[in-house]
Amino acid sequence: MLHTEDGSAFEVGLASSQQNKHTELAPGDPGLGKSVLINTLSEIQISSAQKNLPFIAYIDKGYSAQGLVQLIRDSLPPERKDEAVGIILSNDPEYTRNLFDVMYGAKKPITPEKNFMSSVLCALCVDTGTGQPCNPGDTRQIINQLIELAFKEYGENNPRLYRASTEELVDSALQDSGLYEKHDATWWARSTWFEVRDMLHNAGYIMAAQRAHYQAMPQLPEVSSMLGHTSLRDVFGTVQRDGSNELLLDYIRRALEQGHNDYPMISGYTRFMINPETRVIAVDLNNVAGDKTPAGRLKTGIMYLLAGQIAGGDFTLPQYRDEVLKQLPREYHEIALKRINQLDQEVKTKVYDELHNARGIDFIWENLDTQEREQRKFAIRTVLSTQYLRDYPESVLKSANTLWLLRYKPEDIPVLRDNFNVPEFMLKRFLKMPEGPAPDGSGVPVLGVFRVKSGTLARILKFTVGPLELWALNSSPKDSALRKTLTNKLGSVRARKILAENFPRGSATSLIEHRAGQHNSDNVIEELASELIRKQGYNL
Structure with a gap:
């Protein structure tokens, strides 16, 4: 998937022992392939696993992570499909997840x-003027x-x-x-x-x-x-x-x-449960995120905290084994130890995408920063993604040891040069490269920066993704609408195959926009979907 400018393969070890911690930052403007890159890295983890899926908690605002989950579920036998679930949060009682739930069998929190609990309650008390x-x-x-x-x-x-x-x-x-x-x-x-x-x-x-x-x-x-x-x-x-x-x-x-x-979704008894066998959880915040006002960004930040707990709140349990066993009656030890032992033996991944939606709420970023610093002790790979490098607090920039840079501003060069020891000539050369997917299909330029125990490695790379994966992970509105229309008619596997055959670059946006400008129709996407189905004929 990753290769150098001359086409040579470039191998990257995720959560490698060559690094002291596993914090990755992935800034990038919309449309450059940031979410596709993050999801593809997670897919590499999954395809590299032996018997079990890895533990992945993905918090997103948009469709991309749900597409990854659907891709995984379509690859699993029926009896294992619950190992990967996508949750689209809704702020209503049907989705209630009590803020004060504690471990099964306990009477008080570890x-x-x-x-x-303290972080969320304090967040409810935030003054949006100060953050x-x-x-x-x-x-x-x-x-x-x-x-x-x-x-x-x-x-x-x-x-x-x-x-x-x-x-x-x-x-x-x-x-x-x-x-x-x-x-x-x-x-x-x-x-x-x-x-x-x-x-x-x-x-x-x-x-x-x-x-x-x-x-x-x-x-x-x-x-x-x-x-x-x-x-x-x-x-x-x-x-x-x-x-x-x-x-x-x-x-x-x-x-x-x-x-x-x-927030009725945190104010009553828990109504929805997640299968304890689930290993990949993607939580979509699109329906619960706030607007661009300070109060709206605070709401979004609170939702990121809640989603992180839903998807990966138990990732740190191995560190608290003694406290858990002390807290629980003996008859509950077997269930608790089974989960702790599973988590203790594997690297866990926690991804927070679209974090620019919580920009300006310092309290939320401080919580994520605290989590990130503590989680390095628990074999947790943390990925924080946003639009601009300036969205990250200085403490996060200093502690990160991997950067996936799809684009940055000229004014970001001093930070990258001084904090990460990236040569200035390389930073300037990357800015001169075309951004986003190359017209010839050779991939998307990305500047990879890796702090390892022996120093810092920076390389200009390209990442490529096949058409089936692109159509699973593409989160652009028009492409998502076309995929959803076909999926509703034919199912996700067949829909992706048809889209990949007809649009191998992973997008039909240009055609949709062209037809919208040429045709006197209110539903170009529905018409295109019907046309693609008719084109299959008896091959459906």
């Missing part, structure tokens, strides 16, 4: 879970204490009581297993969701036990209501919000209540 929470130090202390109080209340002091008819799967499992008959009505009236969870788990009804587990967790409205707790009022009751007479506790309560209204 360290990475608590850090995630930071008000009174950052005090706010984080309050949030951390609030989380402790919530789980002490709902995990120890006053666990939620089981109520029949709340979860149909749980009720059916209790009846089918005979567990319901083992206790009288008085016992059931006082039983908790934790007790029901444990009973079902020990009886082997794992799916139902997981549902009971979800019902036991606190929710955002309940957590925010605990801001009136005496322990918080005694310490922070008189602290005012910076630049205002408003009490900080009142501001945080208002911010969390607003978060409950703005």
Whole structure:
């Protein structure tokens, strides 16, 4: 896929032991092939795997990652298709993923879970004018204490009581297993969701036990209501919000209540579950991302945090093995250790694409930066992609050890020269090269910069992708619409094959735009799809 300017193959080891850490940056303007490059690198990981798919968490805004997932699923036998899933998030109760879910079998969060909860709650308190929470130090202390109080209340002091008819799967499992008959009505009236969870788990009804587990967790409205707790009022009751007479506790309560209204997908009990056998997860934020205002960018940033947790929140579990085993009852150890051992033996990949949508919200970038620095200890390959090099904070630029540069600005040359030791003559020569896919099909120019233990390697390369892959990964609006139209009629495999045969460069945009200008038609794409199908004749 990668080759030098003279056509020689150029091998790159992803997550190589020749590098101290595995942080990759991929800036590039729209239309240059940035998302295709990132997805193709992930595809190389997949094709290089032996028995199992690698663990990949992909957070995207657009179609490209969903195309990768479809390509993988089409290559898997029916019994393994759940190993790769694409999720298009929607901010409604049907897609609820409770912010306060903890590991199955536990009653309170382990360290990475608590850090995630704290990050999202603090993000809900961000002042969009500064990109930071008000009174950052005090706010984080309050949030951390609030989380402790919530789980002490709902995990120890006053666990939620089981109520029949709340979860149909749980009720059916209790009846089918005979567990319901083992206790009288008085016992059931006082039983908790934790007790029901444990009973079902020990009886082997794992799916139902997981549902009971979800019902036991606190929710955002309940957590925010605990801001009136005496322990918080005694310490922070008189602290005012910076630049205002408003009490900080009142501001945080208002911010969390607003978060409950703005984000129903994190404010109730979890409704959708991911198969524990799933290894490749792509989360599309297109339907939940905010607009270009500061408030909209904050919303997008929060969604990136949530999606990262959904797709790869357990990647760091091996580092917390002892804490997990201490937290969980012994009967849950087998399930937890199976997942931990899987994760511990492999390199995991976490991709954040289109991050320019969170530009200007420093708090979100700081969280990603913190994750990136910590994850190098956990064998996690992190890819951060955005439009411009200037979108990355200085700390991220300094810590990255791989760059995939499809384009940059002349004013970026000092950063690349001084931070990454790329020769200035090479930087200037690359800027003179045509950008995007070459007309002759020879590939897309990319400047690869690799910090290895022995120094820095910089090479001007080209990457090429076959037509079938291009049509799976292409995210341009017109091409995506044509692919979707054909897929709905013929299925994804046949649709890609027809498109690849008729448009081997991976795009029909020029033809679509030409016909739109020539024809008096409201649906050029539908007509083109029908024409391509008729052209197949009996070959369909």
